[in-house]
């Protein structure tokens with residue numbers, strides 16, 4: 001049996017060479033454009049919608065996130081997060097217990113000040129009611145959160161609990177996705193974890209989970225969380 | 236799945252007589268097209284983004300060997316494995332082998348059209364591994380042993396009563412008198428049944444909406460979050476994708492995502508867009524330990540550079556189905572295989588042959604709506620015509636149609652004859668059809684009007700109207 005890889009690549013190469021006509025096989029590099037496309041990773045057309053000053057950008061982010069059924073609150077500093085989270089849980093009649101991402105632990109957020117909150121760190125296992133994770137960025141264009149996996153931010157927190165609370169810093173709300181890719185490339189360059197600057201998982205999250213699979217009726221909370229609460233820290 | 240595309244005429248006839256199906260499909264035509272229009276109107280750059288999305292994929296296809304090798308190299312660097320498979324059978328064998336090596340009893344699955352194409356569920360089941368579909372629509376049709384009837388809304392043909400029936404039969408451990416009237420109750424039941432499966436699964440099998448050559452990442456798009464539970468909980472993550480899913484960079488993937496959800500459901504963005512790169516890192520608290528990508532050809536390399544080359548740009552958004560008058564009348568099952576609508580009618584003969592799928596290219600009125608709304612600007616009507624030509628040349632068209640088509644060709648090639656013949660017919664039809672503007676029945680054309688109404692022509696022939704100075708207005712798709 002000949003090797004599948006070389007057979008597939010061979011068939012692809014033949015088809016491409018045929019459409020290049022006589023140019024193929026010559027000294028010219030027929031993939032020169034592709035090589036520079038990968039090296040430059042240039043942005044394509046970016047919609048004007050997100051190109052705004054900082055204040056308007058955060059406002060657009062909030063509008064778009066609410067449009068897709070997320071709820072949003074603003075606090076002036078990380079010390080305000082626990083009170084806002086407690087308020088949100090109480091208002092929705094939810095248990096006062098949380099599984100939080102290590103990145104959002106006591107070192108950055110003073111959870112113990114809210115004595116009613118029971119807070120535990122780690123990944124989700126399906127038993128928890130609500131989680132807190134940290135977004136690397138927000139995208140104003142569509143009210144999207146960009147959440148990176150890592151030891152400090154387990155992916156399961158974003159999907160297993162029925163209520164997901166996500167903390168994002170206002171200065172990290174970008175106009176468009178392209179800005180976030182650039183930031184990721186420059187901040188995570190040289191990470192030696194395999195995958196270069198890409199963590200195992202990058203999650204763009206735009207509103208809470210939903211389905212319209214039964215008679216096109218829109219229902220929130222299909223497999224992922226039914227509630228997405230975004231806490232913006234102004235700093 | 237075994238194809239019944241060869242029985243298209245019978246399938247379509249049954250579908251047209253099915254009132255439940257008609258009711259379900261009428262919801263589809265009200266929903267998706269209007270939402271797509273709204274989303275497109277909200278983004279002034281939408282049309283230009285479609286051009287760029289098309290150009291990205293055309294560029295990829297012209298450099299596919301290069302990008303495939305780049306993609307593979309990045310996957311390997313990040314600790315994953317790429318398995319090249321020529322055929323559906325090779326892909327099935329590979330997936331089963333990975334499952335066995337992982338000691339898998341249960342495999343959770345997020346919706347994948349490639350999974351349908353290679354019929355992976357039957358294969359796993361046959362070999363003692365339980366596959367569990369987790370997308371709500373796919374879960375429902377898996378319980379009913381049906382193929383999807385729409386590429387993004389697989390259970391669109393069913394009413395909530397039919398779903399409730401299925402759940403009662405398939406979940407005998409639950410209280411028989413429970414209320415299942417509301418869609419919410421059905422969702423809650425599926426959610427809790429599937430929760431246990433997610434947590435117990437040994438392997439998670441996903442598709443991939445895109446493969447990103449720059450980083451070796453796969454992109455996954457869902458609204459439910461089921462794909463995310465599928466890859467993040469089990470020890471092994473397998474992603475299956477066909478060759479043409481490649482895009483060069485994260486920026487290129489982003490451009491395509493901007494047109495995908497808008498074209499598909501009319502959302503600005505799907506809820507979850509996920510980029511997975513390699514297995515979990517050493518210090519991560521969750522994520523799969525092994526990451527495999529099954530890269531499938533199954534007929535794609537043969538389409539490259541040929542008449543159906545442009546079809547390889549397809550991003551499976553479903554817009555061409557949602558806007559197709561034929562699809563909207565008969566639904567997806569009539570097409571007899573896993574794909575349907577205009578994209579299916581072009582793709583299926585490529586994958587299973589014109590002998591088997593010969594009728595499908597005729598399942599179109601060539602109205603052009605599909606091409607108008609296709610985000611990748613795929614010339615679907617041109618390709619449907621080209622299948623028809625091949626079919627005609629191979630002598631597979633029915634003899635009566637052949638002689639009528641020849642006569643028609645003779646007349647239309649001679650404008651003077653065409654005018655003499657058509658003008659009286661048009662006035663006669665217009666006079667007859669005054670009442671409702673449509674004909675339910677026409678003499679000598681029972682085969683046509685049995686399942687179609689023929690709109691009565693208004694205002695004379697095209698040529699006479701043109702000569703009167705009438706010009707069609709610009710209409711938006």
Ligand code: SF4
Pocket residue numbers: 548549550551552553554555556578605608609610611612613
């Ligand atoms: S052919 Fe075009 S419209 Fe149809 S599914 Fe593919 S990309 Fe979408």
